[in-house]
Amino acid sequence: xxxxxxxxxxxxxxxxxxxxxxxxxxxxxxxxxxxxxxxxxxxxxxxxxxxxxxxxxxxxxxxxxxxxxxxxxxxxxxxxxxxxxxxxxxxxxxxxxxxxxxxxxxxxxxxxxxxxxxxxxxxxxxxxxxxxxxxxxxxxxxxxxxxxxxxxxxxxxxxxxxx
Ligand code: ZN
Numbered sequence: 001x002x003x004x005x006x007x008x009x010x011x012x013x014x015x016x017x018x019x020x021x022x023x024x025x026x027x028x029x030x031x032x033x034x035x036x037x038x039x040x041x042x043x044x045x046x047x048x049x050x051x052x053x054x055x056x057x058x059x060x061x062x063x064x065x066x067x068x069x070x071x072x073x074x075x076x077x078x079x080x081x082x083x084x085x086x087x088x089x090x091x092x093x094x095x096x097x098x099x100x101x102x103x104x105x106x107x108x109x110x111x112x113x114x115x116x117x118x119x120x121x122x123x124x125x126x127x128x129x130x131x132x133x134x135x136x137x138x139x140x141x142x143x144x145x146x147x148x149x150x151x152x153x154x155x156x157x158x159x160x161x162x163x
Contacts, residue, residue: 011138013135064127075122077120
């Protein structure tokens with residue numbers, strides 16, 4: 001069957017940046033499943049996979065607008081060093097934390113700069129502003145079950161999950 005909304009798709013993927021460096025890959029792991037049409041993956045990749053079927057490979061470069069979005073300057077903020085009291089010695093640029101965003105969503109915060117007058121943190125997604133180069137091999141396509149559609153994500157072996 002071909003990939004359309006309500007398809008559960010299994011794929012191997014490799015994601016590289018503009019310099020050809022691998023950011024993420026499923027190589028050496030099981031193929032990754034996702035539910036098509038449910039925002040499980042970035043819109044640009046979902047669009048490129050629509051209409052494909054098992055055995056096909058897709059190579060696509062996704063601009064940030066169809067990936068993790070542009071870098072939002074307002075998401076970069078300076079926080080008083082006091083906020084990190086006790087651990088300020090350990091704070092180094094490049095460190096990442098998970099925090100809850102304004103709508104309760106999990107957000108990755110990256111330490112950008114440690115200054116005397118404050119710590120500069122970046123709440124943009126680590127891949128915001130980047131063009132994403134995907135190489136994908138579709139390994140399996142099946143119809144989603146009722147429960148999967150209700151949950152908005154695939155279940156392994158059609159079983160249940162913790163949600
Ligand atoms: Zn579920």
